[in-house]
Amino acid sequence: GQNIDQPTEMTATEGAIVQINCTYQTSGFNGLFWYQQHAGEAPTFLSYNVLDGLEEKGRFSSFLSRSKGYSYLLLKELQMKDSASYLCAAARYQKVTFGTGTKLQVIP
Amino acid sequence: NAGVTQTPKFRVLKTGQSMTLLCAQDMNHEYMYWYRQDPGMGLRLIHYSVGEGTTAKGEVPDGYNVSRLKKQNFLLGLESAAPSQTSVYFCASIQGASYEQYFGPGTRLTVT
Numbered sequence: 265g266q267n268i269d270q271p272t273e274m275t276a277t278e279g280a281i282v283q284i285n286c287t288y289q290t291s292g293f294n295g296l297f298w299y300q301q302h303a304g305e306a307p308t309f310l311s312y313n314v315l316d317g318l319e320e321k322g323r324f325s326s327f328l329s330r331s332k333g334y335s336y337l338l339l340k341e342l343q344m345k346d347s348a349s350y351l352c353a354a355a356r357y358q359k360v361t362f363g364t365g366t367k368l369q370v371i372p
Numbered sequence: 373n374a375g376v377t378q379t380p381k382f383r384v385l386k387t388g389q390s391m392t393l394l395c396a397q398d399m400n401h402e403y404m405y406w407y408r409q410d411p412g413m414g415l416r417l418i419h420y421s422v423g424e425g426t427t428a429k430g431e432v433p434d435g436y437n438v439s440r441l442k443k444q445n446f447l448l449g450l451e452s453a454a455p456s457q458t459s460v461y462f463c464a465s466i467q468g469a470s471y472e473q474y475f476g477p478g479t480r481l482t483v484t
Binding site for chain 2: 297312351
């Protein structure tokens with residue numbers, strides 16, 4: 265929705281690094297959220313980027329380029345429990361809309 | 373501190389029936405949101421509120437109404453349920469300054 269694009273599915277190996285990309289329409293843009301959602305559960309907040317650059321939180325990092333309308337979520341040292349959907353969402357003023365999510369499968 | 377709660381967790385309606393979903397948050401958040409999630413569609417914004425007494429339309433508002441009479445509660449109403457409204461409904465809230473968004477556990481609604 266709202267021109268937020270991310271890949272539908274990705275597969276990565278346990279212990280590896282994976283980057284999930286997200287592009288969005290820049291008009292009226294305030295910030296960019298990333299969420300993790302396990303099957304059958306509610307989304308949980310991972311990060312919110314307002315300024316350009318990389319923000320690191322443990323094994324997860326999120327990057328934003330406002331001028332390019334581009335963000336990515338970087339997951340390091342992948343664990344089996346990281347198998348989930350990763351949702352990108354853009355805030356335009358107080359309105360927060362989501363992409364369709366990227367389903368990540370971590371394999372041994 | 374319960375966070376964001378939703379009532380009920382499950383519901384089955386017949387076409388044409390009405391119901392209200394309740395979202396409550398005890399974090400004094402200003403902004404509240406209702407989303408629906410369908411397979412392959414992601415989360416779609418139905419309505420949202422930026423404060424007590426205010427509401428605004430999201431991406432898919434048709435067939436739904438909302439009210440925010442108290443800051444801690446955000447109600448989603450279905451006046452005449454349709455099978456197309458079968459979905460999982462999530463409520464969320466944000467504290468304006470931090471923009472950290474918290475979700476409720478979801479309500480699974482089936483309309484037959």
